[in-house]
Structure formats: C-alpha cells, structure tokens
Amino acid sequence: MTRIAFIGLGNMGLPMAKNLLTAGHYVMGFDLVESALAGLVAAGGKAATSATASLDAAEVVITMLPEGKHVREVYGNAVISNAPSEALLIDCSTIDVESARAVAANATEAGFDMVDAPVSGGTGGAEAGSLTFMVGGGNLAFERAKPYLDVMGKTIVHTGGAGNGQAAKICNNMILGISMIAVCESFSMAEKLGLDAQKLFDITSTSSSQCWAMTNYLPVPGPVPNSPANRDYQAGFTAAMMAKDLNLAQDAARSTGHDAQLGAHALKLYEQFVGQGNAPLDFSGIYRMIHGN
Ligand code: NAD
Numbered sequence: 001m002t003r004i005a006f007i008g009l010g011n012m013g014l015p016m017a018k019n020l021l022t023a024g025h026y027v028m029g030f031d032l033v034e035s036a037l038a039g040l041v042a043a044g045g046k047a048a049t050s051a052t053a054s055l056d057a058a059e060v061v062i063t064m065l066p067e068g069k070h071v072r073e074v075y076g077n078a079v080i081s082n083a084p085s086e087a088l089l090i091d092c093s094t095i096d097v098e099s100a101r102a103v104a105a106n107a108t109e110a111g112f113d114m115v116d117a118p119v120s121g122g123t124g125g126a127e128a129g130s131l132t133f134m135v136g137g138g139n140l141a142f143e144r145a146k147p148y149l150d151v152m153g154k155t156i157v158h159t160g161g162a163g164n165g166q167a168a169k170i171c172n173n174m175i176l177g178i179s180m181i182a183v184c185e186s187f188s189m190a191e192k193l194g195l196d197a198q199k200l201f202d203i204t205s206t207s208s209s210q211c212w213a214m215t216n217y218l219p220v221p222g223p224v225p226n227s228p229a230n231r232d233y234q235a236g237f238t239a240a241m242m243a244k245d246l247n248l249a250q251d252a253a254r255s256t257g258h259d260a261q262l263g264a265h266a267l268k269l270y271e272q273f274v275g276q277g278n279a280p281l282d283f284s285g286i287y288r289m290i291h292g293n
Contacts, residue, residue, distance in 0.1 A: 001024050001025055001026055002025050002026070002059050002060055002148070003025075003026045003028070003057055003058055003059045003060075004017075004020055004025050004026065004027045004028070004058065004059070004060045004061075004062060004148070005028050005029075005030075005048075005054040005055045005056075005058035005060070005061045005062070005083070005087075006020070006027050006028070006029040006030075006040075006045075006054070006062045006064070007029070007030050007031070007051050007054060007061070007062070007063045007064070007065070007074055007078075007079075008031060008063055008064040008065040008066075008070075008074075008093065009029050009030075009031040009033075009036035009037065009039065009040055009064075010031070010033075010036060010064065010066075011123050011126075011235065011236070011237075012064050012092075012119070012123060012126045013029075013031070013036075013062075013064035013092075014036060014039050014040060014043075015123065015126040015127040016062075016064060016092070016126050016131075016152045017029055017040055017043070017045060017062075018040075018043045018045075018127075019126075019129045019151055019152050020148065020151055020152065021043055021044050021045055023151040025148075025151075026046075027040065027045040027046070028045070028046045028047075028048050028053075028054045028056070028058070029045050029046070029047060029048065029054060030047070030048040030049075030050060030051050030053070030054040050078070051074050051077070051078035051079070052077075052078045052082045055078065055079065055082045055083045055084070055087075057084060058083060058084060058087050059084070059086070059087060059088070060087060060088045060090065060148055061079055061083050061087050061088070061089050061090065062090045062091075062092060062148070063075075063079070063089075063090070063091045063092065063093060064092045064093055065091075065093045065095075066093065066241070066244075067093070067095060067244060068093075068095035068096045068098075068099030068100075069099075070093070071091055071093050071095050071099060071100075071103055072099055072102070072103060075089075075091075075103045075106065075107070076106075079107075080106055080107060080110050080112075083112070085111055085112070087112065088112070088113050088114075088141065088144045088145060089107050089112050089113065089114040089115075090114070090115055090117050090145050090148065090149075091103065091114070091115070091116050091117065092117050092118060092119055092133075093118065094118045094119075094166070094169050094170075094173070094241075094244075094245060094248070095116075095118075095166060095248075096166065096248050096251060096252075097163045097166045097167055097170075097248075097252060098163075100116040100136065100162065100163040100165070100166045101162050101163040104116065104136075104137065104162035104163065105162070108162075113137075113138070113140060113141035113144055114137060114141055114162070115135050115136060115137030115141045115142060115145045115162075115165065116135070116136040116137065116162065116163060116164075116165040116166050117133045117134065117135045117136075117145060117149060117165050118133075118134055118165050118166055118168075118169035119131040119132060119133055119134075119152075119153065119169075120132040120134070120169070120172055120173075121153070122216075122217070122236065122237055123236060123237070124216070124226065125153075126152070129151065129152055129153065129154070130153065130154040131152055131153035131154065131155075132153060132154070132155040132156075132157070133149045133152075133153045133155070133156045133157070133165075134157055134159050134164075134165040134166075134168035134169050134172070135149070135156060135157065135158050135159060135165050136159055136160060136161060136162050136163050136164035136165035136166065136167070136168075137158075137161065137162055137165075138161070138162075139158075142158045166248075167252065169245075170245060170248045170249045170252055171249070173242070173245040173246070173248075173249065174245075174246065174249040174260065174263040174266070176212065176213060176242075177242050177245065177246045177249075177263070177266040177267070177270065177283070178262045178263060178266045179211045179212070179213045179214075180213040180217070180219065180242075180283060180284060180286065181266055181269060181286065181290065182209075182211075182213075183211070183213045183214045183218070183219060184219050184284075184286055184287045184290040184291070185290055186200070186204070186209070187200065187218075187219065187220050187287070188287065188290050188291040188292075191220075191291070197220045197222055197223060198222055198223050201214070201218065201222075201223035201224075202223075205223075213284070217236075217284050218284075219284035219285070219286070219287035220287060227284065228282035228284050228285070229284060229285075229287065233281045233282045233284060233285030233287075233288070234281075234282060235280060235281065235282040235283075236282035236283070236284070237282060237283050238279060238280055238281065238282065238283065239270060239273055239274050239278050239279055239280075239281050239282070239283045239285060239286065240274055240279035240280065241283070242270050242283035243267065243270040243271055243273075243274050246263060246266055246267035246270055247267060249263050249267075250263060250264055250267055269286065269289075269290075270283070270286065272289070273285070273286045273289050276289065
C-alpha cells in the first residue's frame with residue numbers, strides 16, 4: 001500500500017483516485033469543490049482540508065487540474081515546499097508544454113522525481129482504468145511512476161523528457177478536435193440527405209473513415225449508447241477543454257513555426273461554440289451548431 005496525495009478530483013481525477021483505492025492504496029485527496037471530496041470519502045478515501053494538508057507523509061503526489069495556471073499555483077504554493085522530499089510527483093493534467101517544463105524544472109531543482117503524464121481515454125477510460133498515459137520525464141521517474149499509472153491505465157508510453165507527455169497529448173487532441181468536426185459534418189449532411197444515422201454508422205464504423213470520435217463518442221444519439229449525445233451532451237470532456245487544448249496546439253504550432261491550418265479552423269469553431277454559452281457542454285455537442293439546431 002502506498003500513501004498517495006491526489007489533488008483535483010473532478011470528472012477525471014475522482015474515478016482515477018477510486019481505481020487507486022480499489023488497488024489497495026491509501027488516498028488522501030483535495031479539491032476546492034465539496035462534492036468532489038464527498039465522492040472520494042464515499043469510495044473509501046480521506047478528504048484533506050487543503051492541498052498542503054493532503055501532502056502529509058505522501059509517497060506519491062498526483063495532480064489532475066484544469067490548466068497550466070492551476071498546476072503552477074498548486075506546485076508553487078503547496079507541492080514543492082510541502083511534499084516529503086522522497087515523494088514522486090505525477091501531473092496528469094493537460095497543460096501547455098512551457099508550464100509543464102517550468103514546473104518540472106522547479107521540482108527537479110528541489111530534488112524531486114517528477115513526470116508529466118497527461119491522459120487520453122475520457123471519463124469512460126478513467127472509470128474503467130483503461131486510460132492511455134503519455135509520460136514525459138527521466139527514466140528513473142518513469143519507472144517509479146509506472147506501477148501507479150498501470151492501475152489507472154492500459155497503455156503507458158514514455159515519450160521522452162519533461163514536457164514531452166504534454167507534446168504528445170496536444171498532438172492527439174488536435175486530431176480529436178478536427179475528427180469530431182468531420183464526424184459532425186458528415187452525420188449532419190447524412191440526415192439532410194435522408195440517410196439513417198444507424199445505417200451510416202454501420203458503414204463508417206467498419207470503413208476507412210472509422211475513428212474514436214465516431215465509434216466511442218458519436219455526436220448523434222442512438223448508435224453508440226454511451227456517447228454524450230444520448231444524455232443531452234452532458235460532459236464528459238467539455239467544449240471549453242477542447243477549445244483549451246486546441247489553443248495549446250496552436251501555441252505549440254506557432255512556437256515551432258508550424259502551420260496547422262485545420263487545427264486553427266477547429267479552434268475557431270470551438271471558440272464560436274463556447275461563445276454561444278456552451279462551455280460546460282460535452283465537446284461532441286458542437287454537432288448542434290454544425291447541424292444548425
Ligand atoms: P474538472 O474540471 O472536472 O476537474 C478539475 C478539478 O480540479 C475540479 O474538481 C476543480 O475543483 C479542481 N481544482 C481546480 N483548482 C484546484 C486547486 N487549486 N486545488 C484543488 N483542486 C482544484 O476537469 P477534468 O475533466 O477532470 O479534467 C482535468 C484535466 O484532465 C484537464 O486538464 C483536462 O484537459 C484533462 N483531460 C480531461 C478529459 C475528460 O474527458 N474530461 C480527458 C483527458 C484529459
């Protein structure tokens with residue numbers, strides 16, 4: 001049993017922490033939202049009164065926070081100065097490469113082993129313990145982190161040094177944002193052509209256009225029973241977070257002189273959708289805007 005501090009118990013963090021509890025670890029969690037803490041306690045974990053309090057005697061510290069500014073704040077105000085010196089630090093949030101590298105440099109300077117380990121697989125993958133982890137950091141830190149990532153995920157890839165996990169994640173999510181829009185456009189057009197969504201799905205899900213946005217997250221109700229389209233686009237992975245990740249991808253593209261045109265257009269569409277008051281909706285809800293309802 002390892003003593004784990006888990007900071008950020010939202011849509012992803014809570015089910016990930018639950019899997020660590022199921023595997024027999026001790027989890028002391030912290031979140032700003034009371035109901036998130038209650039969820040952890042109901043699953044057998046302990047609730048801390050602050051991020052600093054959660055670090056008490058921690059052997060592993062895991063963060064699952066919204067953005068780079070939250071990770072910088074939690075590491076700057078709590079983790080670096082209060083985590084036990086032998087603790088392994090794992091940041092699973094999706095954040096900008098620059099913040100990831102800055103936080104890792106501070107952690108390394110303070111003597112910690114740290115990895116950035118953002119995930120793919122959504123809330124379903126977090127619940128099932130089948131996430132993909134993209135891990136940036138040194139070999140020793142990776143080897144220390146792997147047994148815990150194995151509990152929460154199925155595919156664990158060491159992508160290189162600090163920040164490379166985030167680099168892999170934004171490349172992945174740029175594909176996801178673009179492919180979701182492609183699936184929306186085709187299924188919307190199908191309906192307007194009088195083609196049944198199930199029939200189209202039976203073809204596309206086994207043909208050359210097959211992709212995750214279609215087979216796991218279809219943005220129209222029916223053919224994929226667990227997709228957010230069947231629960232009125234309740235998130236899941238919010239439109240605001242997709243816009244955030246597409247922004248991170250454009251930042252990275254600019255910083256390398258790379259021209260990612262479809263990524264830029266996908267960002268424009270997601271910003272428009274978020275600007276219409278849809279920030280908390282699942283990102284597949286962009287179907288409504290594309291379809292025109
Ligand atoms: P979320 O908003 O549901 O959860 C984030 C949690 O962090 C919230 O409960 C919030 O209260 C908490 N928090 C914020 N600041 C805090 C602080 N200073 N101290 C303690 N807690 C704090 O977000 P999520 O969907 O769980 O996503 C978390 C990260 O994972 C994001 O970076 C996101 O991009 C990434 N991600 C999400 C999904 C998904 O499907 N939801 C998939 C892959 C990656």
